[in-house]
Amino acid sequence: MDSLVEAFRLIITLDADLFEILWLSVRVSLVALFISAIIGLPLGTWLAIAQFPGRKFCILLLNALMGMPPVVVGLMVYLLLSRSGPLGWMGLLYTPTAMIIAQVVLITPIIAALSNQVIEHLHQEYSDTFYSMGVTGRRAVAAYLVDARYALTTCILAGFGRAIAEVGAVIIVGGNIDHLTRVMTTAIALETSKGNLTLALALGAILLTLSLLVNALVIGVREYAAKRQYA
Amino acid sequence: MPNPLLPIRISDLRLIKGDRPVLGGVDLMIDTPGITVIMGPNGAGKSLLLRCLHGLIKPDQGHITLGQLKVPESRSWQAMVFQQPVLLRRTVLQNLAFAAPEIAKSSPQRLLQALDAVNLAELVNQPARMLSGGEQQRLSLARALLSKPALLLLDEATASLDPASVLLIESLLKAQSAHGTKVILVSHDQGQARRMADEVVFISNGQVAEQGPAKEFFTSPETPMAQAYLAGELLF
Numbered sequence: 001m002d003s004l005v006e007a008f009r010l011i012i013t014l015d016a017d018l019f020e021i022l023w024l025s026v027r028v029s030l031v032a033l034f035i036s037a038i039i040g041l042p043l044g045t046w047l048a049i050a051q052f053p054g055r056k057f058c059i060l061l062l063n064a065l066m067g068m069p070p071v072v073v074g075l076m077v078y079l080l081l082s083r084s085g086p087l088g089w090m091g092l093l094y095t096p097t098a099m100i101i102a103q104v105v106l107i108t109p110i111i112a113a114l115s116n117q118v119i120e121h122l123h124q125e126y127s128d129t130f131y132s133m134g135v136t137g138r139r140a141v142a143a144y145l146v147d148a149r150y151a152l153t154t155c156i157l158a159g160f161g162r163a164i165a166e167v168g169a170v171i172i173v174g175g176n177i178d179h180l181t182r183v184m185t186t187a188i189a190l191e192t193s194k195g196n197l198t199l200a201l202a203l204g205a206i207l208l209t210l211s212l213l214v215n216a217l218v219i220g221v222r223e224y225a226a227k228r229q230y231a
Numbered sequence: 232m233p234n235p236l237l238p239i240r241i242s243d244l245r246l247i248k249g250d251r252p253v254l255g256g257v258d259l260m261i262d263t264p265g266i267t268v269i270m271g272p273n274g275a276g277k278s279l280l281l282r283c284l285h286g287l288i289k290p291d292q293g294h295i296t297l298g299q300l301k302v303p304e305s306r307s308w309q310a311m312v313f314q315q316p317v318l319l320r321r322t323v324l325q326n327l328a329f330a331a332p333e334i335a336k337s338s339p340q341r342l343l344q345a346l347d348a349v350n351l352a353e354l355v356n357q358p359a360r361m362l363s364g365g366e367q368q369r370l371s372l373a374r375a376l377l378s379k380p381a382l383l384l385l386d387e388a389t390a391s392l393d394p395a396s397v398l399l400i401e402s403l404l405k406a407q408s409a410h411g412t413k414v415i416l417v418s419h420d421q422g423q424a425r426r427m428a429d430e431v432v433f434i435s436n437g438q439v440a441e442q443g444p445a446k447e448f449f450t451s452p453e454t455p456m457a458q459a460y461l462a463g464e465l466l467f
Contacts, residue, residue, distance in 0.1 A: 229360035
């Protein structure tokens, strides 16, 4: 009970350490999300409308990558960025950039696969009309992205949810270094193992609130789109 | 000015779905301006023929030429209105602007005139998919007409619409036809065919059973199938 009260005090007094961890978590996840959306949305759209041999295999691969264990991603990025790895010369291991890279690898397939399903559905509906209007190539891709904007927003929010709650990959490539790469999930893991439940509970409460907010936003976006027949 | 997509020549057009020939060697020549109505019982192949003409379906065999052009090249001269209007998840005006970006940029007033012509001027900023079925189909027609097509194809475009929308669409089609656009309309509605058709093509079992001026077709159909169809018998 004391831990809970203390955790609440940390939040309402805007504890510096707590908010440093929170800010880094949000920053890393938002940057990763931005990069993943830039890669994942056009990739998912292109795979939905392009016709080429091996397309179905690519979609299968993308769907399989959605369920990739974070620790495996962490290990792969670690091997890539470690001193003896191919990108070791960049000196990125145990930095927020390494955590962003790991999160990009984790959530790009999620955004691409989910957006692929959304756009495939839209493509079935629009393809005859687009043919009739002579809409092809980049113009078609842009139109699909615009018209599926609300459904795609929920895909992006799903990616954010995964990124912010992720622990396995970021702890491997970030190292959970205080004031440098410590984010909410890794801090919770560490503080719990140390028996310091106060900070862990405060961070857990914030993480839970963020998760609730993201889900509320998803529901809100869906309802708004359905009301205007944009779903 | 002569219509660049006339005459339309279709020779030995065959389309097979599964093991079944759904178009079994269609030979057809349409060389008159005005409105041609394609009629026939369910499953006769009317819509498939129209889709082949537009290039949406590639036939297994046969040739289609429109004027001097073949099907894929003639697409930019054509427009098609489908039975179920497919509208973008945008406003009414944005739907038109997407269909004709050059017009939207150079003379946006034309978009408003196009909406006015289909009685949708007051709904410009409404989400298009919230319109009624009749309004959506009128918007589809306005969108199709923006490109000033030489050939306008309509696949049961007024089926299950309210009478006011049907009347408006029919009057627009007649006006468009009078301005030189060739209109080919697939319809089940005998009343509509009688009101609209200059020429009738009657299709049965994936083949052209009869073709001729509308008046002759409705007064003295030649084939027993067409006679039975016009008598309201169930054909299958």
